[in-house]
Amino acid sequence: MTVDPAAASCPVPRTDSSHIRLGHGSGGQLMAELLGEVITPGLLPPGPMEDAAVLPDPGGDLALSTDAFVVTPRFFPGGDIGMLAVHGTVNDLAMRGAVPIALAVSYVLEEGLPMAELRRINDSVAKAAADCGVAVVTGDTKVVNRGACDGIYITTTGVGRIAPAAAVSAANAAVGDAVLVSGPIGSHGTAILSVREGLGFEAAITSDTRPLHELVAAMLAAGGAGVHVLRDPTRGGLASALIEVAQASQVGIEITEAAVPVPTPVTAACELLGLDVWHVANEGCLIALVAPEAADAVLAAMRTCPEAEHASLIGRVTAGPSGRVTARTPLGTARVVDMLIGEQLPRIC
Amino acid sequence: MTVDPAAASCPVPRTDSSHIRLGHGSGGQLMAELLGEVITPGLLPPGPMEDAAVLPDPGGDLALSTDAFVVTPRFFPGGDIGMLAVHGTVNDLAMRGAVPIALAVSYVLEEGLPMAELRRINDSVAKAAADCGVAVVTGDTKVVNRGACDGIYITTTGVGRIAPAAAVSAANAAVGDAVLVSGPIGSHGTAILSVREGLGFEAAITSDTRPLHELVAAMLAAGGAGVHVLRDPTRGGLASALIEVAQASQVGIEITEAAVPVPTPVTAACELLGLDVWHVANEGCLIALVAPEAADAVLAAMRTCPEAEHASLIGRVTAGPSGRVTARTPLGTARVVDMLIGEQLPRIC
Structure with a gap:
């Protein structure tokens, strides 16, 4: 906060935008920049940042699934942690006979994570969701100090609409199946x-x-x-x-x-x-x-x-x-x- | 896997159940024990472990919100990380005029976390959810190696039913409000x-x-x-x-x-x-x-x-x-x- 109204129009010096800093998780201006410039473009629908997303009445039974992704290394042959986080949750919904209708994506980032890696992973989340035909509608970003996380952990939560014909459960196996x-x-x-x-x-x-x-x-x-x-x-x-x-x-x-x-x-x-x-x-x-x-x-x-x-x-x-x-x-x-x-x-x- | 069918009935030695071990996140028997003995009792409804929970048709517009909780210390005057994780997500739903109908809870646990602390935090999640009148319907547990997380991080995701009268958005402020x-x-x-x-x-x-x-x-x-x-x-x-x-x-x-x-x-x-x-x-x-x-x-x-x-x-x-x-x-x-x-x-x- 400043006492001088004129100071409010001064640009904020961006001392280092190449790596994640603790301030990127503060809820203040650095965080607004991170969300506005790196995370939301291409991932979330345009519009005001809200505390929760609104899903129009899905008109049927729903499936809900959540998974944390902590895979190491973050990039591996055939994929990366971002893609995996989308596929894993889409698949958990599918295992109840549900088609995904919305995803929520939560990041825990380590101070010092290269911004280029975050961009690459975030792009991968966005692409995988688009490929699955599901929108990421809401998210969260936290930053923890160096050594308190291994780069990035992602928790994805999915809401799916259950197909009317489906009655799928781990408890439904019958003799002869x-x-x-x-x-x-x-x-x-x-x-x-x-x-x-x-x-x-x-x-x-x-x-x-x-x-x-x-x-x-x-x-x-x-x-x-x-x-x-x-x-x-x-x-x-x-x-x-x-x-x-x-x-x-x-x-x-x-x-x-x-x-x-x-x-x-x-x-x-x-x-x-x-x-x-x-x-x-x-x-x-x-x-x-x-x-x-x-x-x-x-x-x-x-x-x-x-x-x-x-x-x-x-x-x-x-x-x-x-x-x-x-x-x-x-x-x-x-x-x-x-x-x-x-x-x-x-x-x- | 064992070649001797009789071996399947031998009890598994539990060498140390006082702290979280990497095997608690493996998807195998240690994890089944952790879920069955520590995490699901009191938190999740009884029944088979499924990949996703089913929510009966909520019959209206929904709100969806997710938040990761990384607070330190885990226990603080007036609360703890478990309670905070429930309140934070319930409140984010409420900020769109929604009443919570289901929660998903995802844990990232550090190898070495005292089991007593996990029990205490898990109980706190369960109690806070019950106090809010919302069921935890699904969850996930991952374990990372020592030094790759600070004890426990919790991501809670909430689904809420939006009250018919509500039309609440950060973009709706009007002059004179x-x-x-x-x-x-x-x-x-x-x-x-x-x-x-x-x-x-x-x-x-x-x-x-x-x-x-x-x-x-x-x-x-x-x-x-x-x-x-x-x-x-x-x-x-x-x-x-x-x-x-x-x-x-x-x-x-x-x-x-x-x-x-x-x-x-x-x-x-x-x-x-x-x-x-x-x-x-x-x-x-x-x-x-x-x-x-x-x-x-x-x-x-x-x-x-x-x-x-x-x-x-x-x-x-x-x-x-x-x-x-x-x-x-x-x-x-x-x-x-x-x-x-x-x-x-x-x-x-």
């Missing part, structure tokens, strides 16, 4: 690990990060209420996703190990690193548990979509033991599939 | 600074963090469409809130300095610290710009609410200069009110 997977597993986690550890796989393995809501729409159009469960096997991988579904639905699941598609470079990387590919995170595939009479139609519909041209039937739902997932090995033996117990790959998403 | 404030300013920022810096004010000054949606409902009931603008002066304080409204509505605002309520201990603390109380963050008061014919009724309604018993008329909207806020001093002179330029109090919310 076909277990489908939309594509090869293991790419995201091995791509991150490769670049993080300098292992040199990055030419051969890129993250599968991509939106799945259009695939889900095609599946619901083909299978309707026969689509019982949708799940994207992110953290914890295929194993955790299947076990969570088996537990929530109180059924058993039997998977034919050889039917699970794994790219050859991913298999090689996992063998080298001692990783179980069923525990490795994915960001662009889903599993679906579908009533047997609808399974052929759903699988055919999936294969017409570019994101699921290698969709496969990998197993069946059994009466029990409740909560147990069993894998049939190529030798014909059965093994119980366990969740990852400790930690394998921190900060994978 | 009364400028009202719901209560004394400056308590939150000075309380945080006192405890952070060990200044010893904490007995005299506590944060004003509290929900404002019931106050807003009373104001809308009394003033209807005459309530033009609502704003909670958080980061950047009263000065930034007024300037943002003046800019968005392309009007001038004239404030009578002596009419702005400031608690005596806050005045003393700000003088000692060289802070301008108009730049200090608040978490439990609002400003309202109200049509002159509705102002008396709105002010009277505010004073019936315990959170606004000291509500005051502090100024008027003028034709211009557009975007300028002027303060009339006790000496009868006028000064231009400026936004905070650099940073005054990082990590205040």
Whole structure:
């Protein structure tokens, strides 16, 4: 505040606009400049900055999902943290049969983050949202001191409109359901690990990060209420996703190990690193548990979509033991599939 | 994964459940235990863990708001980061005339965070949400390595139903509007600074963090469409809130300095610290710009609410200069009110 009215018209010296400073999170003029010059252009609709965005009556049931993204490194083969933050939330909505109608994006920035990196990530958020046909309608930006965050963390929250035909829940699996997977597993986690550890796989393995809501729409159009469960096997991988579904639905699941598609470079990387590919995170595939009479139609519909041209039937739902997932090995033996117990790959998403 | 089916029934050794470990964010069994034993009880509705929550058709226009909370310290006089994260988002919804109907809560946790602190903060989130009459319907938990976060950051996102009578926007101020404030300013920022810096004010000054949606409902009931603008002066304080409204509505605002309520201990603390109380963050008061014919009724309604018993008329909207806020001093002179330029109090919310 100044006592001299004339001083109000003096331009504020911008001592350093190349890196994030604590003042960019203060709620004052530096923050207004950051929002006006870097963050909102291209990301948020023009208009006054409001405390909350207004969404016109969506006229139906909604899905709501939130996820924090803390992946390291921020840029990786096949994507970056901004794109991942959009795809991850769009996909979580899709797993309830919902099409995204609005996104909220919250940044925590570290003092010293290069402004060029923020611009690149922010552009990536904006592009990914546009590609998914969803608007970012509101956001928030906080700045923390050096060493109190690793560059940038992003929390995206999505609101989706649930398709009228959809009745999808992790608890809806029924005995006899076909277990489908939309594509090869293991790419995201091995791509991150490769670049993080300098292992040199990055030419051969890129993250599968991509939106799945259009695939889900095609599946619901083909299978309707026969689509019982949708799940994207992110953290914890295929194993955790299947076990969570088996537990929530109180059924058993039997998977034919050889039917699970794994790219050859991913298999090689996992063998080298001692990783179980069923525990490795994915960001662009889903599993679906579908009533047997609808399974052929759903699988055919999936294969017409570019994101699921290698969709496969990998197993069946059994009466029990409740909560147990069993894998049939190529030798014909059965093994119980366990969740990852400790930690394998921190900060994978 | 194990080759021996019998091994699946062995209990997992819990080597240390007193602090957060990286494995708590892995998507595997440790994470399932953290969610099942610490985070979801009391916070989330019982039922299967889903990728997204379902909200039944809300039947009207919605408000959506998101905020990251990075306040330090995590516990402060009058509140904590969990309570603040709920109040902040509930209040941002209220500033569009909306009542909260669902919250999404996302945690970023630092490896090594004492589990007891997480329990305490999580309980505080649950209690604050219950006190506000809103359900936490979905969430996310990530864990980052030591030194990559300061204990815990929380992003809360709220969905609210907008009251049919409400047409509230920062752009709606009109010449002649009364400028009202719901209560004394400056308590939150000075309380945080006192405890952070060990200044010893904490007995005299506590944060004003509290929900404002019931106050807003009373104001809308009394003033209807005459309530033009609502704003909670958080980061950047009263000065930034007024300037943002003046800019968005392309009007001038004239404030009578002596009419702005400031608690005596806050005045003393700000003088000692060289802070301008108009730049200090608040978490439990609002400003309202109200049509002159509705102002008396709105002010009277505010004073019936315990959170606004000291509500005051502090100024008027003028034709211009557009975007300028002027303060009339006790000496009868006028000064231009400026936004905070650099940073005054990082990590205040």
